[in-house]
Amino acid sequence: MLRTIRAFWHDQRGVALVLVAIMLPAIIGFSLLVIDMSRANNLQNDLQKGADAFALAGAAELDGTTGAWARAERAMATLVDNESNFSTSGRFTLTSGQPGGAVRCNSAGNISWCFLKAIPPADGTQITTANQASYLANSDPVAGELESRFVQVRVTPTGYDTIFPVSFLPGGTSNTWTIGSVAVAGFRSSVCDYTPVFMCNPYEAAAGNDTGGVTLEMAANQQQYRRRQILLRNNGSYQPGNFAFLDSPLGNGANALEASIAAVKPVGCYAQDGVDTKPGQNAGPVKDGLNARFGISKNYIGTAIGPAANVRMGLTSINCNNGHTTFETDVNKGVGLERDSCQTAGNCTMMGGRMGAGDWNASRYWTVNHPTRGALPSSLVGATRYEMYRYELNPDGNPNTSDSIVGDAAVSGETGTPSCSQTPVTTVDRRILYGAIIDCTAIGGFNGAANNVPVKAFGSFFITEPISDGKDIYVELVDITGKGGRGTLDNFLRDEAQLYR
Numbered sequence: 001m002l003r004t005i006r007a008f009w010h011d012q013r014g015v016a017l018v019l020v021a022i023m024l025p026a027i028i029g030f031s032l033l034v035i036d037m038s039r040a041n042n043l044q045n046d047l048q049k050g051a052d053a054f055a056l057a058g059a060a061e062l063d064g065t066t067g068a069w070a071r072a073e074r075a076m077a078t079l080v081d082n083e084s085n086f087s088t089s090g091r092f093t094l095t096s097g098q099p100g101g102a103v104r105c106n107s108a109g110n111i112s113w114c115f116l117k118a119i120p121p122a123d124g125t126q127i128t129t130a131n132q133a134s135y136l137a138n139s140d141p142v143a144g145e146l147e148s149r150f151v152q153v154r155v156t157p158t159g160y161d162t163i164f165p166v167s168f169l170p171g172g173t174s175n176t177w178t179i180g181s182v183a184v185a186g187f188r189s190s191v192c193d194y195t196p197v198f199m200c201n202p203y204e205a206a207a208g209n210d211t212g213g214v215t216l217e218m219a220a221n222q223q224q225y226r227r228r229q230i231l232l233r234n235n236g237s238y239q240p241g242n243f244a245f246l247d248s249p250l251g252n253g254a255n256a257l258e259a260s261i262a263a264v265k266p267v268g269c270y271a272q273d274g275v276d277t278k279p280g281q282n283a284g285p286v287k288d289g290l291n292a293r294f295g296i297s298k299n300y301i302g303t304a305i306g307p308a309a310n311v312r313m314g315l316t317s318i319n320c321n322n323g324h325t326t327f328e329t330d331v332n333k334g335v336g337l338e339r340d341s342c343q344t345a346g347n348c349t350m351m352g353g354r355m356g357a358g359d360w361n362a363s364r365y366w367t368v369n370h371p372t373r374g375a376l377p378s379s380l381v382g383a384t385r386y387e388m389y390r391y392e393l394n395p396d397g398n399p400n401t402s403d404s405i406v407g408d409a410a411v412s413g414e415t416g417t418p419s420c421s422q423t424p425v426t427t428v429d430r431r432i433l434y435g436a437i438i439d440c441t442a443i444g445g446f447n448g449a450a451n452n453v454p455v456k457a458f459g460s461f462f463i464t465e466p467i468s469d470g471k472d473i474y475v476e477l478v479d480i481t482g483k484g485g486r487g488t489l490d491n492f493l494r495d496e497a498q499l500y501r
Contacts, residue, residue: 043084043158047181050082050094051155052499054111055185058151060497062115062187063482064272064456065217068145069115070101071483076153077108084158094155104137104144116150119184119500127152127184127501149273150186150500184501191458191481191492192269195433196248196260198277200440201456202230202241202351202477211350216437216457217484219477227358227384229340229464230351232473234286236279238440238447241351243473246436247276254285261289262297262305264425266434269494272481274452275436287470293430294466295418298323306423308430310393310406312336312369312416313466320420325466331361334368334410337385337464339474362388369410385476386462389431392416432478433461434492457481460489 057079058072076096083093097108105114117137119127127135138144157180203216219225232243249267250256260266292300295307301320314328314336328335340356342348348356362383366376380391392405406416418424436455440446446453461475479488 044179044181046082046084047094047155047158047179048183050080050084051111051153051181051183052185053080053082054094054096054113054155055151055153055183056497056499058113058153059185059187060495062148062151063189063484063495064146064148065482065484066142066145067101067483068148069104069141070098072115072151073098073101073106073108076111076113102141104139104141104148110156111153112156113151113153115144115148116152116184117144117147119150119186123501150184152182152184152501155181182501183499185497185499188271188273188496188498189481190269190271190494191434191489192494193265193434193492194268194270194458195263195266195435196246196250196257196268196278197243197433197435198246198275198438198455199232199243199435199459199461200238200240201437202355204240204439204441204456211355216480220459220480220485223382223384223387224358226386226477227360227382228350228476229343229356229358229360229385230461230475230477231343231354232461232475233354234471238438239352240441241354242440243435245278246270247278252278258285258289258299261286262292262300264305264428264430270436270455270458272455272458275438275455277446277448277450277453279448284470286473287467290433290463290467290473293463295420295422295424296323296325296466301420301422306425306430307418309404309418309424309426310389310416310431311418311424312389312392312406312410312414314412315414315419316412318419328412328414330412331364332368333412334414337388338365339464343474360385369414370405370408371411373405373408384462385464386431386478389462431463433463433473433475435459435461437480457484458489458492 054076057075061071061075062068073096077098080096081093083091094111095109096111099106099108106112114132115137116127116135118135120135137148157178201216203211203214203219205215214225219228230241232241234243238244245252245257246268248256248260250260260268288297288299291297292305293308294311294313295301296315296318301323314334316326316328318325331338338344338360340348340358340360343356348354350357362380363376365388366380380388383391394401395403395405409415435458437457437459438453439456443453457480459480460478462478464474464476467473479485481489481493
């Protein structure tokens with residue numbers, strides 16, 4: 001008997017079953033925890049991807065123009081299709097909506113959002129209820145849409161029931177969790193190959209500027225306003241219609257500035273959310289750099305920096321050694337693209353007397369400069385100077401044909417062909433001046449050198465005549481970047497919506 005008891009005591013067969021029986025609850029519990037954590041991670045991943053997609057779609061519409069909030073809502077409601085799994089309710093599609101675009105913070109479907117003018121500089125600083133007021137855009141859409149650069153999107157927390165019985169553990173709570181997600185995305189627009197120049201917005205309403213209620217966007221899109229001749233002035237003060245300079249990658253001395261303005265392809269890149277301005281009037285470099293585009297700058301005659309293919313300007317003579325020029329003064333013989341009537345008379349009333357009414361005499365220009373071609377073509381009735389200039393280069397509009405009438409002789413004998421046997425530049429339009437457009441009055445208090453000055457839009461301006469003194473430039477607005485423009489500057493744009501949080 002004792003031997004039997006001793007043998008039973010030392011017998012280890014079946015001990016694994018005992019250990020398994022003891023460990024089985026822990027193994028099952030751990031397995032359930034792994035399943036729960038995997039489901040929770042996948043659910044959170046689905047919701048975060050949805051929040052990211054909503055934020056990116058909305059941010060891409062925040063271009064600082066009127067209607068940005070409504071466009072952002074529409075983008076989130078119509079462009080995003082994200083599905084979420086693993087919640088208690090099973091598979092479902094995250095949705096948004098379009099409540100009207102009049103409120104800076106709103107909600108629809110499965111998300112809520114707020115439009116922000118800024119975000120904390122440190123990535124680790126979250127935007128919470130406590131500090132949100134510092135970053136929210138203005139509650140009035142008129143101002144808020146213009147300053148909105150970011151959108152914060154929250155996905156409504158989703159219920160999630162665990163398999164592991166959490167409530168049975170000591171101190172355990174509910175078996176139901178809620179999982180949500182937050183994303184912040186912003187819109188960044190920049191341009192490259194731009195000259196280091198900025199203009200104070202000629203149509204800035206905040207300046208009390210009398211332009212007949214016309215906005216910059218209206219001017220870019222409507223021919224009758226693009227016809228208006230604008231006198232850009234550099235006199236050291238920042239008011240509507242004045243111009244000055246940006247920090248240039250080539251340097252900011254007189255020689256570097258001249259080279260940047262004269263360059264066929266400038267190397268500057270500038271961001272819409274902030275540019276650095278540099279003081280200085282630098283009349284000489286402006287005159288020489290811009291007049292290189294007409295082929296009449298003594299510093300560039302005979303160099304690789306050529307003039308435009310059409311330089312018609314009323315030129316009667318030029319000394320190709322020293323650049324000395326004389327110009328026709330009789331409009332009936334051909335003075336180039338004429339000024340608006342009030343610019344000629346000196347009695348303009350808009351923009352402090354420096355904006356014309358767009359009433360230049362296109363018919364007379366045509367008759368005097370193309371005397372053998374009959375009456376003004378119907379397609380040029382009401383044309384801007386820039387449209388006339390482009391027509392002369394290519395009347396039928398087909399880039400594959402060579403039907404230029406630039407060589408037509410005016411009554412004075414002038415043609416639009418560059419003088420001094422210079423080779424014209426055809427890869428870019430040399431008569432276009434590119435620059436940043438800034439709401440100088442609304443920003444207030446900045447003058448001379450300033451950093452991170454926000455840009456209203458980047459614009460293109462047609463230089464209507466040579467520069468006489470380097471401080472005054474006669475131009476027509478051609479186009480602006482963003483949804484307020486006509487798309488002719490898209491090749492310069494580097495638009496990007498990106499996640500910040």
